[in-house]
Amino acid sequence: MxxxxxxxxxxxxxxxxxxxxxxxxxxxxxxxxxxxxxxxxxxxxxxxxxxxxxxxxxxxxxxxxxxxxxxxxxxxxxxxxxxxxxxHREIPEAELGLPQRLALAALEADGHLDDATVDYARYLLIFMQREGKSVLARVDALLRPPEAGRRYTHACPVCGRPAIHQDRYPRAVCGACHERTTDRGGRRVAGSNTSFSGGFVAHYVDPPHEVCVEVTQTGRCWIDGREASMGEHRFGGIVVQAV
Structure with a gap:
């Protein structure tokens, strides 16, 4: 002009x-x-x-x-x-919060961040928080695109964080809440399988290996004072669900 x-x-x-x-x-x-x-x-x-x-x-x-x-x-x-x-100032990426960095990553990809993509990203994040970024190299399945129509996560019914979703266990808690289970009196307990073929037993965390009879027999535990259930996962391992 x-x-x-x-x-x-x-x-x-x-x-x-x-x-x-x-x-x-x-x-x-x-x-x-x-x-x-x-x-x-x-x-x-x-x-x-x-x-x-x-x-x-x-x-x-x-x-x-x-x-x-x-x-x-x-x-x-x-x-x-x-x-x-x-x-028009340049903002160093290190000064951006997590939401801004995620939005930038989406923009640099294809600019499309639908609910299914967000759900799958949360699912991958759960594994990476648990096992580190190298889990992507070790588990090839995590490099595949999401399956159409599959739900990968749900909000933890106790704290609201993302939890891995399985239709059989719709009220499964997140990993953080899974690590805070206690008996009725507030003493920390953890579940495990009794053998390679499954089974369930609850032990006190401190001291370790002491069986918690109450939780083992009833399957009832607590998370921050809220009642939950603990038991054998269908495919091995332990599942904790909010009641």
Whole structure:
């Protein structure tokens, strides 16, 4: 945009075209971000004409107003350039939070982050938090795309964190809550299989190997005072579900 084109646009934009005059400002006219042209104008009001301004951006953007107490063309232009610099600043990735980094990763992929993709990403994150990033190299299945229609995680019914979903165990708790199971009195317990073929027994964590008869017989345990069940997983291992 040339200075002449900017002047014509400013007069078209102003409510008092005849009063619009250029205001030379080298920094504004050569700025890397927010480049444009400044003009003075008289703004008609019920109190008479008041000094004002029009800014025309090289990108076609426009702004206008009247000078408030303490304002001048210099302060208006300085504020405009400061905002333009702020809006175009480079933000180091290390300064971004997790949601922002995830959104950037999605943008760099294909920009599509639907519910199924988010669900599968949470599923993968559970494994990586448990076993480290190298789990992706060790378990080829985790490199496959998600199966259409499959649900991979659900919100833990105790704390809300993602938990691995299986239709047979819809109220299974997350790994963190699984590690906080106790007996009725609040003493920490953990379950295990009695043999390679399965079975279930609950032991106290401290001291280890002492059988917790109550939880073993009833399958009832507690997480932060909330009742849950503990028992043998159908395919081996132990499953804990909120009641």
């Amino acid at each position: 040339t200075p002449e084109e900017a002047l014509a646009k400013a007069r078209e934009f102003s409510r008092n075209a005849a009063s619009v005059t250029p205001f030379a400002h080298a920094e504004l006219e050569n700025a890397r971000h927010g480049r444009g042209y400044a003009f003075r104008q008289l703004v008609p009001t019920d109190r008479g004409d008041i000094d004002g301004y029009v800014l025309i951006g090289a990108d076609g953007g426009m702004a206008s107003g009247i000078f408030t107490e303490g304002e001048s063309m210099a302060t208006v232009v300085a504020a405009h350039l400061a905002k333009a610099a702020h809006d």
